[in-house]
């Protein structure tokens with residue numbers, strides 16, 4: 129082939145490659161997502177799901193151990209996101225720098241017989257350290273808190289950010305999507321409606337009775353369910369985490385369903401950042417919906433994070449009672465988090 133022909137062929141090839149790449153990325157802005165605790169039970173499948181998300185251009189996998197292997201593995205998947213693994217505190221800054229969304233599933237999970245609050249002593253310190261680094265290296269990122277007890281770790285994060293002068297209440301989220309995922313699945317099964325069409329808001333917090341599914345607002349609506357059915361569905365949603373902990377019999381808590389839920393919520397955050405309209409998910413955020421400073425309810429996600437925190441809508445008498453019953457526990461979990469952040 130003549131040298132000039134060779135040159136134009138290679139130029140064409142390069143142009144096409146560039147075109148393919150931007151088409152694959154959907155013409156979206158570059159977005160960096162960091163996962164802290166990426167080598168764990170949730171972290172690994174979540175890394176896989178985020179690598180498959182076309183809105184992610186850079187995926188940063190951080191843990192105290194094991195991330196080089198996870199990153200090497202996930203990086204071989206032929207999707208656009210560039211994957212890098214970071215291990216140990218000295219690499220945390222680089223892992224976080226430039227992140228748009230930081231997902232935190234770092235910390236210990238429950239064993240049978242434990243409550244989420246039993247994780248506080250270990251996880252509070254882990255979350256505090258990671259949030260201190262976030263305030264330094266990527267203070268504008270949206271933070272998706274998965275580590276339990278969420279009812280306390282989110283207030284801890286808020287206090288750490290306030291102390292660093294970087295707190296933006298629009299950018300801090302407790303991930304309660306797994307409660308919604310469960311409520312949808314259980315409702316669809318009981319009401320015998322197609323699960324992919326179901327929507328159920330879940331409000332309150334993320335532990336036991338603080339998890340309040342609003343089945344009176346579930347769609348598609350059904351009159352096939354009696355009060356006893358609703359009571360049973362509510363209890364099963366509240367105890368969903370414990371159901372998995374007991375079934376795993378000492379080998380941890382929900383990881384796969386949580387990775388799915390975490391990926392759904394992170395995707396919603398990215399869509400909001402990219403200006404997609406009407407992105408609504410339930411999340412545990414700073415709130416004035418009740419007298420409590422943090423509360424989970426439907427939230428519209430936008431270019432700066434929370435665009436609107438929605439109210440609770442019409443509640444059934446059963447749900448009104450559940451709402452009053454959860455406030456005491458939720459209040460003390462929030463206060464415990466705030467107190468820890470101030471004392472440490």
Ligand SMILES: NC(=O)c1ccc[n+]([C@@H]2O[C@H](COP(=O)([O-])OP(=O)(O)OC[C@H]3O[C@@H](n4cnc5c(N)ncnc54)[C@H](O)[C@@H]3O)[C@@H](O)[C@H]2O)c1
Nearest residue numbers: 165167168169170191192234235236237274275276306386
């Ligand atoms: N929000 C929810 O709905 C929800 C659902 C399931 C689990 N969880 C919580 O998520 C957390 C993680 O669960 P898991 O099953 O993945 O646990 P896991 O033990 O399998 O993984 C946790 C990972 O965190 C890492 N880690 C520990 N300290 C760290 C630090 N300082 N920095 C970075 N990484 C660190 C560990 O090395 C480990 O790889 C638990 O607290 C669990 O209760 C929350």
Ligand SMILES: O=C(O)C[C@H](O)C(=O)O
Nearest residue numbers: 238276368369370381382
């Ligand atoms: O139940 C747990 O401890 C983990 C998580 O919060 C869940 O709801 O599955």
